[in-house]
Amino acid sequence: MAVGVSDARACSGVLVRFLTVTNVMSIVRSTRAALPYLRRSTLKRVINISSISTHQPGFYNPYYTVTKSSVVNLVKHLANILAKEKILVNTVCPGPVHSDSWESNILKIAAERKIHVDQARSMVEIEEAAKIPLETVGEAEQIAAVVALLASPISAWTTGSCIHLNGGKMAAAF
Secondary structure, eight states: OOOOSSSSSOOHHHHHHHHHIIIHHHHHHHHHHHHHOOOOOOOHEEEEOOOOOTSSSSSSSSSHHHHHHHHHHHHHHHHHHHHHGEEEEEEEEEOOOOHHHHHHHHHHHHHHOOOOOOHHHHHHHHHHHTSSOOOOOOOOHHHHHHHHHHSSSSGTTOOSSSEEEEEEEESOOO
């Protein structure tokens, strides 16, 4: 869920608390609840979803970005402390992906600009695809494939990692 505001000065404490509970505390609580089961499991995996904005923030949603960055840090911490139990903890950080949040943003843009939803969708698709070397916005199935890989036995030596899926949008060498 991509919830946030475009201007940090306009953000209320209520929204900051909501984003923290939604994006960070949900991971703390669900991981804590899963630990007894993970400890008995033969395939011990915790995989969280963050965002490209953790490493390459844009001009919008500053508090969303801060909480998603916290997810990456929390996952690294959990990976460190759970490694001795062979519980592997990783994060997937996707770039722009067609999703419910994507559609919500399309509807918001259409309303703000007083244009038809199809026009807004086309405009945003073209603008976002132009920022991505592969020239396309991602699909949920592409993210799910990497999550499945991280959950599989093939990823037995992967923990504390942040896997970026963004069609080349993130321009970083490391």
